[in-house]
Amino acid sequence: MKKVVLNYISTFKGLSTEVWWLAFITLINRAGTMVIPFLSIYLNEHLNFSKEEVGLVMLFFGLGSVCGSWIGGKLTDKLGYYKVMFGSLLLTGILFFGLQFLSTFREFCFGIFIVMTFGDTFRPAVFTALNAYSKEENKTRSLTLIRLAINLGFSAGPAVGGLIIVSLSFAGLFWVDAITCILASLLLLKVLHPKKAKELDSFRNQNPKSVYTDFPYWIFFFAMVIFGFIFVQFFSTVPLFYKEFHKLPEDSIGLILGMNGFIIFLTEMPLVSYFEKKKIDNITSIIVGLALTSLSFGIMLWTFWEYSVVVSMIVLTFGEMIAFPFSNAFAVKRAKRGNFGEYMGMYSVSISLAHIFAHFSGMMSISKIGYTNTWIIMFTIGIAGIALLFVLKSILQKETEVQLRESV
Template sequence: MKNLFNNYINTFKGLSREIWWLAFITLINRAGTMVIPFLSLYLKEDLNFTVADVGWVMSAFGLGSVAGSWLGGKLTDTLGYYKVMVRSLLSTGILFIVLQFLNTFASICFGIFVVMLVADTFRPAMFVALNAYSKPENKIRSLTLIRLAINLGFSAGPALGGLIITGLGYGGLFWVDGITCIAATLVLINVLHPKKAKILDEVKTENPVSAYSDKAFLIFLVAMMLFGIVFLQYFSTITIYYKDVHVLSEFEIGIILGLNGFLIFVFEMPLIKWLENSKYSKLSLMFFGAILTGLSLLILNLTTWSGVLIIGMLLMTFGEMIAFPFSNAFAVDRAKKGNQGEYMALYSISFSVAHIFGHNAGLQLAGTVGYNTTWYIITAIAAICAIILFSLNEKLKTDNKRKAWKIKKIS
């Protein structure tokens, strides 16, 4: 047991002080994002929106995320990642507090769009900051530590969110989310100011290549958009499914969602360190992650036993643990030859586009053809994602062999 614990601790060694602070800031911020998993329930239960209305609100969520990610990339390449992160976090905190006072369909759609527009300018900036604060050999583990912080926050957030709803109602969630964003801003200003933070990897690129001309990267983004559509069912359609079909309470839903974050906290870093040393490429590992995530929804149709929800969550969690860190690392590697803000903005946008279509499609399908057919369709999307990743991996392997052959022939 002692050796197991020591091996676990060793997976965190070598990461920079700045990366630890960035992870802590992310933890503070994400612990308050309990509004997001409960947003569809809040709209349906508290504001009495129809499932179709909830779907359109979630599309506004995605549109704001697309616009914010694009804007964040542009601002990061012009103003710098530090200024973008500070302004995004502070403004998001204020906007989340204001959001609770909106209660009509039109105002909610507009409010969600603006919140996500501001909030998601943070994402490209954070990725570029992570790249700057991390040594080249520690990139994947640094990315994994940030994800660990995100999921630890999500682990505590939904469980705490269920308690807050029970005691204070949905309004309390917006206050907590806003306050934690503001708190994260104060920490960021105090520890990651340019005069205090140490840059470990140069982020400027001379004669940068446009991300829009990188065909392999664009194909990768399509796969990530499809993966996002599948994954995001766990943040909208699945919570309503838990309540409508398996008759779970908000607290029970929070516990199941919290299980995801807890498992990631315990297993992701050792798993990633082990997979880093395996013979498999990043795209091969993403392929496997997409398969597991698709299966997590497919098995929901196999039985009415509520225990299958735990099995589904386990499959999704391990699929996510494998797919996301290596997709992040793949994007960062490709970004080395271009404007990093532009590359990471497009990477973020791929998930933002998934927000536009994923939530709405899942909810609309559930309302028209039922949950069983919905899970079959979403599983098919996961299969298409896996096929694209497999094909792209084979193409890049062939391209690398050709390059190696040409270099050998020249020499």
């Protein structure tokens, strides 16, 4: 047991102090986003929105996320990651506070769009900050540490959020979201001012290539859209599946969602270290992750088995643990070709874009053809994404062969 603990601790060695502070700030921020997993339930039961209306609200959620990610990438290249992160955290906190006072369909569509636009400018900025504060050999593990912080926050957030709803009300979630975002912005000012930080990555591309001309990156982009399309169902249609089909209360739903983050916290860093030691390339790793994520929808079809929702969440968790860090790593490596913020902004957009179509189409699907057929569709879409990644892997191999011939 002692050896296992020591091996786990050793996977974190070598990461810079700035990366640890970024992870802690992200943890505080994400712990407060406990309202998001319960948003579809809140809209459906508390505000009496129809499933179609919930889907449209989540569509605006995705639109705001896309706009925020794209704008965040542009602003990061122009203003720097520090100003963008601080502004995003502070303004998102203020906006979350105001979100609880919106009650009509149109108000909530507009409100969630604004919140996500400001909120997701944070994502490309934090990726850029990580690149600046990480040595080359530590970049994937640094990205994984941030994900651990995100998922530890999501682990605590839904679990506590479910208890808050049961014991108090939904309004408490908005207050906690607002306070934690503002606290995260203040901590950023205190511990991570640029004048106190020494950038570890001195690489700067003097002749950057536009991300819009990078064909392999666009194949990767659409593969990640597909991955995001099925993954984000666990934030909208799946909680409703737990509630309506399995008749689970909010605190039980929160514990199942929280289990996802807890497993990631315990096992993701050793898992990523294992893949790196085995020298498994980024694209192959993403394929494995997407395959497991797709399989999780197949397991949810086993409705006769009462533990299917738990096993499905575990399989999804392992798929997520593999797909996200190595897709991050691929995007970071590819971003060396151009403006870093622009590349990482487009990476964030790939997941955000899924929110536009995924929530709405998922809600429409379960409303029109039921949960079983919806899960079959999600599984099939995942297989299409795997095929696209195999095409990308072939193109990258040819690209590498050409570079080797030119270097001889």
